[in-house]
Amino acid sequence: MNTNMINDMDVNMNTNLTKRSLKGKKRKEEIITGVLSKHKKGFGFVIPESGEGGDIFIAPPAINGAMNGDIVKVALLPPEETTRSREGTIKEVVTRAVDEIVGTFEKSKRFGFVIADDRRVNDDIFVLRKDFNGAKSGDKVVVKITKYPDKANNAEGRIDEIISKSGEAGGDIKALIRQYQLTKEFPEKVEAETKKIPLKISEAEIQKRADLREKTIVTMDGADAKDLDDAVSVEKLNNGNYLLGVHIADVSHYVRDGSQLDKEALKRGNSVYLIDQVIPMLPKLLSNGICSLNPAVDRLTLSVNMEIDSKGKVVNHDIYESIIHSKARMVYGDVSDMLEKNDKALIDQYQDIYQDILLMDELAKILRKARDQRGSLDFDFDEAYIKLNEQGIPTSVETAERRVANRIVEEFMLIANETVAEHFYWMEVPFVYRVHESPSLEKIEEFKRFIGSFGLILKGNPDNIHPKALNEIIKNVEGKPEEHVVNTVMLRSMKKAFYGTDCEGHFGLGVKYYSHFTSPIRRYPDLIIHRIIKEAIHGKLDAKRIKSLKKKTEKAAEISSGTERQAQELEREVEKLKKAEYMSYHVGEVHEGIISGVANFGFFVEIENTIEGMVRVDYLNDDFYDYEASKYRLIGRRTNKIYGLGDKVTIKVHSVDLLNREINFTVAEERQKKEDVSKYQYRKDH
Numbered sequence: 001m002n003t004n005m006i007n008d009m010d011v012n013m014n015t016n017l018t019k020r021s022l023k024g025k026k027r028k029e030e031i032i033t034g035v036l037s038k039h040k041k042g043f044g045f046v047i048p049e050s051g052e053g054g055d056i057f058i059a060p061p062a063i064n065g066a067m068n069g070d071i072v073k074v075a076l077l078p079p080e081e082t083t084r085s086r087e088g089t090i091k092e093v094v095t096r097a098v099d100e101i102v103g104t105f106e107k108s109k110r111f112g113f114v115i116a117d118d119r120r121v122n123d124d125i126f127v128l129r130k131d132f133n134g135a136k137s138g139d140k141v142v143v144k145i146t147k148y149p150d151k152a153n154n155a156e157g158r159i160d161e162i163i164s165k166s167g168e169a170g171g172d173i174k175a176l177i178r179q180y181q182l183t184k185e186f187p188e189k190v191e192a193e194t195k196k197i198p199l200k201i202s203e204a205e206i207q208k209r210a211d212l213r214e215k216t217i218v219t220m221d222g223a224d225a226k227d228l229d230d231a232v233s234v235e236k237l238n239n240g241n242y243l244l245g246v247h248i249a250d251v252s253h254y255v256r257d258g259s260q261l262d263k264e265a266l267k268r269g270n271s272v273y274l275i276d277q278v279i280p281m282l283p284k285l286l287s288n289g290i291c292s293l294n295p296a297v298d299r300l301t302l303s304v305n306m307e308i309d310s311k312g313k314v315v316n317h318d319i320y321e322s323i324i325h326s327k328a329r330m331v332y333g334d335v336s337d338m339l340e341k342n343d344k345a346l347i348d349q350y351q352d353i354y355q356d357i358l359l360m361d362e363l364a365k366i367l368r369k370a371r372d373q374r375g376s377l378d379f380d381f382d383e384a385y386i387k388l389n390e391q392g393i394p395t396s397v398e399t400a401e402r403r404v405a406n407r408i409v410e411e412f413m414l415i416a417n418e419t420v421a422e423h424f425y426w427m428e429v430p431f432v433y434r435v436h437e438s439p440s441l442e443k444i445e446e447f448k449r450f451i452g453s454f455g456l457i458l459k460g461n462p463d464n465i466h467p468k469a470l471n472e473i474i475k476n477v478e479g480k481p482e483e484h485v486v487n488t489v490m491l492r493s494m495k496k497a498f499y500g501t502d503c504e505g506h507f508g509l510g511v512k513y514y515s516h517f518t519s520p521i522r523r524y525p526d527l528i529i530h531r532i533i534k535e536a537i538h539g540k541l542d543a544k545r546i547k548s549l550k551k552k553t554e555k556a557a558e559i560s561s562g563t564e565r566q567a568q569e570l571e572r573e574v575e576k577l578k579k580a581e582y583m584s585y586h587v588g589e590v591h592e593g594i595i596s597g598v599a600n601f602g603f604f605v606e607i608e609n610t611i612e613g614m615v616r617v618d619y620l621n622d623d624f625y626d627y628e629a630s631k632y633r634l635i636g637r638r639t640n641k642i643y644g645l646g647d648k649v650t651i652k653v654h655s656v657d658l659l660n661r662e663i664n665f666t667v668a669e670e671r672q673k674k675e676d677v678s679k680y681q682y683r684k685d686h
Contacts, residue, residue, distance in 0.1 A: 030076040032056065033094065038068040040119035040660065046074045046088065054086055062089040065150040068120040069097030093148070100160065101125055101143050102179040105135045114143040114157065117179055119660055123154045131158030138166025140175040170392040173274060173574055180570045182272065182279050189260045194283045197254050199290055201298055205253075206323055212303065213325035216356050217247055219293050220330040220409050227271070227280070227287045228294060229521040231301070231326055232412050234359045241315065242308045242363045246416035247324050249291045250300040251520040252530040255282065257552075266556060269563025271522035274574045276388050280522070287521050295329040302530055304416050304517075308363065312370025317419050319533060328353055335405035364408040367415055375468030375510040379491050384610040386578050394582040397609045413518045414509065421515035424532070425503045429541055430549040431532060432525040432557050434514045436497040436506040438465065443493040449630065450489050454482050467510040484594055485646025489632065499525050499557040499564075501550070524563075528556045576661040579611045583663045584656040590668045595647045598634060600627035603643050605651050605665055613663030615643075615651065620667065 034056065038044040042060035049071075056074050066072050074088035081087075103116040103125070112132055113124040117140075125143050135141050142161035149155040163178050164171030177183070186194075217233040233245035255261045265281050272279040280287045293299050301324050307316040328350065337343040338354065339361050347354050372378075385400040417434070424431045439447075444462040451458060456476060460469040470490060477483040494508065499516075506514035520526040532549060535541050541549075597604035602616040617625050623636030625643070633644035643649070651665035 029091075031091065032074050032076060032088070034072065034074065035097075036063075036066050036068060036070050036072050036090070038063070038066075038120040038122070040122065042122050044068075046072060046090070056086045056088045057082075057084050058088060058090060064090045065148060066090045066093050067097065067149070067155075068118070071095040071097070096148060099145050101145065101155075101157070102163065102175055103141065103143065105132075105139045105141045105143075105159065106137050107132065107135070112137075113154075114141060114159075115659075117175055123149060125155045125157045127157055127159060133159040133162075135159045135162055136166060140164045140168075140171050140178075142178065169390065170277075172577060173277070173392065176570060176574055176577065177274070177279065180566060182268075182570070184277075184279050186264060186283050187260070190264045191283065193260045194285050197286070197290065201300060201323070205300070206298075208321065209300070210303065210320050210322040212245075212247070212301075212322050213298065215245070215324070216327050216353055217245065217324045218328045218330050218353060218356070219295070219326055220332065220335060220405055223331045223333065226292065227278075227521045228292045228329070230409070230413065230518050231293045231324060232360065232409070234356060234363055236359060237307065240310065242359070242366075244306045244308055244363060244412060244415070245303055246306070246412055246518065247293070247301040247303045247322060248416075248518055248526075248530070249293055249521055250302050250321065250530065250534075251282070251286070251291050251527055252302075252534060253300050254286055254291060255527060257531055261286075265527060266524055266559060269524050269560045270567055272567040272570060274571060275386050275578060276392075281524065282521060291521055293324070293326050295326045298323055298325050302533060304419060306415060306419055308367070308415070310366065312366045314415065314419055317423070319420065319423060319537070321534065321537065330357075330405075332403060332405040332409075333401070335408070336401075336403035339404050360408050360412075361404065364411040367411040368407065371411070371414070371510070372471070375466060375471040377467055377471055377474065377490075377508045377510070379474075379487055381487070381491075382610050384575060384579070386575065386582070388578070394578045397579060397582050397611055399608070399610055417515050417517050418509075418511050418513055420517040420529070420533070421503065422513035424515075424529070424536070425513050427536065429532060429536060430501065430546060430553045431503070432499055432501060432515065432529050432553050432560075433503045434497060434506060434516050434525075435500040435502070435504045436508045436514075437495045437504065438507045439493050439495060446630075447489055447493045450632070451486055453631065454486065456486070467507055471510075482646060485632070485644075488596065488645065496565075498561040500561075501553045501557055524556055524560050528553060573661070577658075580656050580658055580661045580663055583611060583613070583653055584658060587653050587655060590650060590652050593649055593651055593665075595643060595645055595649055598627070598632045598643065598645050600629075603634060605649055607651070611663065613651070613653070613665040615649075615665045615667055619654070619664075 032048050034046040034048040036044050036046050036058070044058045044063060045055040046058060047055055056076065058074070071094040072090045073092040073094060075091050076086065076088045101114060101116045101121055103114040105112060105114050110129055112127040114127060115124055125145065127143060140163040141159050142163065143157040144160040145155050145157045147156040164174050215233055217231045219228045219231045221228055229249040231247040233247070235243040237243055255265060261282070268281045271281045282291070301322045303320055303322040305318045306314045309315050334346050335357060338346050338350070338357060350357070380402070383400040385398045386394055387396045389395050421433060441463050444465050448458045448462060451473060456473055458469055458473060460466050473490065474487060477486045497506070503513055505512045515529060516523055516525050517529060518526065520530050535545065591607040593605040593607040595603050596606040596612055602614050604612050604614050606612045617634065623639045623641060625634040625636050627634055631644065633642050635642050650668040652668045654664045654666045656663050
């Protein structure tokens with residue numbers, strides 16, 4: 001879904017803000033300090049430091065040289081001088097947020113300039129010839145700011161780094177990574193520390209652990225995965241219950257508290273996955289090597305055994321240190337083909353573990369049913385799978401598969417995360433929980449009104465809504481035309497999950513206790529709670545250590561929540577970039593799609609391969625359309641024609657703005673639809 005659906009604003013570039021004057025007695029200006037958030041169209045908002053009074057709108061002429069993220073002082077305009085609730089003029093920049101910009105360099109004979117990749121930096125950065133430092137037109141560069149902009153002049157700078165040469169494969173993604181101040185490389189101290197880690201497991205360490213090397217334990221991941229941090233095993237007990245083993249890479253054995261590795265992992269917070277590359281939280285020697293649960297090699301793990309009854313309830317559990325020897329590196333596609341298609345060749349190939357696979361499927365269905373009954377929400381929206389060639393050019397954009405094998409692993413990891421969280425909640429020790437708060441009353445009331453138009457009733461008290469009530473709505477619309485739109489609006493009513501040290505529950509999953517335990521290679525919260533678990537096992541959690549861990553968990557939760565948001569934003573930007581590039585080769589094509597968002601300036605349409613573009617109201621020439629926000633639709637004044645959230649529509653790819661990563665559609669003319677869609681389908685089939 002497009003997460004930047006903000007109301008478009010007609011900003012008068014000739015605003016006479018600077019010429020305004022008060023009549024009569026001069027009033028004292030009200031000055032407020034806050035952070036400037038700029039929009040690519042030139043205007044901005046200042047978010048007050050106090051958090052009181054709401055954001056302050058800043059028109060372009062009133063920006064006065066401030067840049068996105070700057071801490072500024074704003075003079076509020078009196079109410080009689082603005083139609084907005086709060087508007088102001090920036091009087092002073094208190095603290096600059098950035099001292100370098102990533103962008104594309106362009107040069108002439110005597111000077112050059114950098115066009116920032118971040119469109120919130122609206123003005124180009126001027127560069128003198130002596131400061132080119134070897135950069136040529138089209139290069140992706142980092143420009144160091146030597147003089148900040150003011151009301152009359154652009155910023156000035158010098159080229160400090162050439163990220164990639166013009167036309168270099170993958171240069172666009174490299175620039176985005178650099179823009180977010182991330183890097184695949186690790187500091188020398190970290191690399192040196194990593195090289196000292198013994199790659200052989202000592203006999204003394206093996207003797208300390210439960211030896212599971214003879215058990216049938218397997219990993220199950222995507223075909224491209226290299227950092228395998230979870231493995232599973234399932235047995236049927238004599239009493240009819242299941243014994244599920246979830247075995248997680250013991251990263252904390254190698255990444256010691258307070259080490260250079262640990263500090264760097266905390267700083268990164270998580271690994272970032274960008275189509276064909278990874279920015280890892282840990283060096284490859286660990287993430288793809290000694291910590292990865294590769295097949296046919298001994299690996300140190302932290303295991304959770306869960307005895308689960310036929311109703312999906314965990315009746316007994318045990319958490320302990322272990323050593324495993326994975327019997328197979330299973331791929332989602334192969335496992336799914338065995339279970340969904342009864343693929344004989346694959347069944348013969350994996351005959352030694354096929355019965356275990358069947359048992360896993362059986363248990364996963366029980367767990368899924370139990371989760372469904374308690375009201376856990378499962379939004380099954382399509383995700384994109386983008387293929388790039390060696391030049392970094394997108395050759396296809398398809399819908400990622402989420403098949404039975406994916407769901408098996410999901411269920412096993414969910415129950416392990418819940419079991420571990422509950423165990424340590426009752427131990428009353430510092431911990432990092434995964435928190436998802438209940439939706440706000442305002443959002444639920446809005447959702448309730450919306451679904452009322454479909455004859456749907458949301459049960460329960462909106463002020464304390466239960467996920468089961470929302471799950472019932474999901475079931476009621478399943479397979480119906482309104483399914484997509486109802487699920488979309490419901491999802492947008494939810495709050496974002498985060499990491500915290502208080503066990504406040506996970507609304508979306510419908511559980512009181514939840515943590516992230518299963519991915520310590522790629523998430524720092526998992527790593528720090530592994531450390532806590534092991535210290536609890538060995539009786540090392542004395543009063544002094546608990547006090548220390550309280551501060552460490554609070555810091556880890558805060559940093560990891562921030563790095564997660566940053567990673568998600570970067571992943572979205574890379575996906576938008578490559579989707580826009582892909583569609584730039586398909587201008588003029590006609591596709592069927594579903595309206596995925598509506599605003600006063602147009603509506604977004606998602607086509608079958610998950611790519612989303614916009615039909616602007618300016619392109620709708622048959623009528624004048626009014627925006628009805630409460631009903632998520634545009635309606636024609638004369639024709640009463642409606643473009644509403646969830647409606648099917650046939651579009652034509654009109655244009656692509658690669659700089660802003662925007663795809664523009666128009667509504668296809670009726671005579672084009674059947675002919676062009678059938679042509680597209682023929683090309684797709686052949």
